[in-house]
Amino acid sequence: MTTLKSEADVAAAVQDAKGPLVIRGGGTRLVGRPVEGDTLNVSGLSGVTLYEPGALTIVAKSGTPVSDIEATLAKENQRLAFEPYDLTGLLGTTSKSTIGGVIATNASGPRRIQAGAARDFALGVRFLDGAGNIIKNGGRVMKNVTGYDLVKLMSGSWGTLGVLTEVSLKVLPSVESTITLVIADLDPVQAVAAMSAALGSPYEVSGAAWIDGAVWLRVEGFASSVDYRAKALADLLASHGTITHNEDADWTRVRDAAPLHGCANVWRISVKPGDGPAVIAALPEGSHAVMDWGGGLVWAGHDTADAATHGHIQSTVATLGGHATLMKAPEALRAAVPVFQPEAAGVAALSTALRARFDPRGILNPGLMAA
Known part of the structure; x- marks a missing residue:
């Protein structure tokens, strides 16, 4: 090489x-x-x-x-x-x-x-x-x-x-100040309800995630504005649970799905925010999950998944109008399944035509995204 x-x-x-x-x-x-x-x-x-x-x-x-x-x-x-x-x-x-x-x-x-x-x-x-x-x-x-x-x-x-x-x-x-509001011990349904309320508020939330069973809500900007918005947001969400402030929350753990790093198989699933809990409920027993984007992005991990598990996840996500990508898996599994969500016939035809136009010899990462 x-x-x-x-x-x-x-x-x-x-x-x-x-x-x-x-x-x-x-x-x-x-x-x-x-x-x-x-x-x-x-x-x-x-x-x-x-x-x-x-x-x-x-x-x-x-x-x-x-x-x-x-x-x-x-x-x-x-x-x-x-x-x-x-x-x-x-x-x-x-x-x-x-x-x-x-x-x-x-x-x-x-x-x-x-x-x-x-x-x-x-x-x-x-x-x-x-x-x-x-x-x-x-x-x-x-x-x-x-x-x-x-x-x-x-x-x-x-x-x-x-x-x-x-x-x-x-x-x-860059931002001058950041505060993360944390609401612990929420299940996925409760978490999406809290995140939806936060994102629907006028307080400019720049991060809304569910990780390790807790909701994280990030407020950024000038220090005086952040202090005001964080307090107002906490008051708004008081009915969703006990709220604490964390000025040192490590958002790279959310960004990079850190709780799933030890899993043998990991999916990145994009759906409507309200469908995040349904995706998690449909995961096989023993799965682990992190939600980002207010519930619209689900990182899911499992240790012993096979082709049937992958097919189940993609078919479930398809019924919700979303897509699931197998981000991590043994090479044998990645070679045996459609790693990216299968495209609808019309979209697949368009994708094929684009590849034929830009790569007529079919030599650039052939088969990476589709069989």
């Missing part, structure tokens, strides 16, 4: 490919059906190429570690507002998550309910299609319009439509 150092190197490697290519950045998001082929390692494409704090814009090569970008932003008291989740702990990898992997998987964390998803902060991309052509789309400002929104299309495509080489992102200022 050769680590490529430039966009030209990546283009040449794609053009010269004689068979399937396994796209790798940091190697921290090894999700999907196992792909057999030559590894195309783009972690060598690293570095921030432009940072304009006043314009709230940063441009970085796709192999740049997220930690490097966060460190650069922190010097100017700025941040990635979409709070990308990190799978290194869940999958037990030692590499660093890269910004290309974040955008390719649309990795969005707890703050998505307030700020938006990763794709909402992607201003522009450069990537190689399956023929090795260099394509640029978008720009460095939010109002840039250049035809088809390939930025959004690439976000969440998991490297099946193109190989990202550079991304432009909008960033936001």
Whole structure:
């Protein structure tokens, strides 16, 4: 496996490919059906190429570690507002998550309910299609319009439509103060009721999760505003249980589904917030769960799941209009089941047509997202 150092190197490697290519950045998001082929390692494409704090814009090569970008932003008291989740702990990898992997998987964390998803902060991309052509789309400002929104299309495509080489992102200022309200000992139904009340309030909740049997509600901003909103929110939710304040709550535990790191099999399930409890109730005995996004995102873990368990979870989620992705499992199970939620016929036809257009040879992560 050769680590490529430039966009030209990546283009040449794609053009010269004689068979399937396994796209790798940091190697921290090894999700999907196992792909057999030559590894195309783009972690060598690293570095921030432009940072304009006043314009709230940063441009970085796709192999740049997220930690490097966060460190650069922190010097100017700025941040990635979409709070990308990190799978290194869940999958037990030692590499660093890269910004290309974040955008390719649309990795969005707890703050998505307030700020938006990763794709909402992607201003522009450069990537190689399956023929090795260099394509640029978008720009460095939010109002840039250049035809088809390939930025959004690439976000969440998991490297099946193109190989990202550079991304432009909008960033936001960091917050001055954070308080997390905690309501302990709630079941999933009670938890969603409390989170829904909080999210429906005017107090600008930036995180609403259920973890270790407790609801966490995050309020951020200027210190005086946070103090006022936290108190008002606590008064509003008094009927839901005893409320405590935690100024040091570690939201990376929610973001990265930390309570499930020891599980052999983990799913990331997206449904309507009110359906989170129904998903948890349908999980097989012995399962563990964390809810985020007010109940709209369920991380579920099980130690001895098989293909039947996976099929049961996906069919249950399908009836609710959601989707379930098998984020962690032994390779044999990932090879035997549809890791991503099967698409409806019309959507599947559209996906197939897009892949044929961007990757006519079918060499970019073939079969990763579908059989």
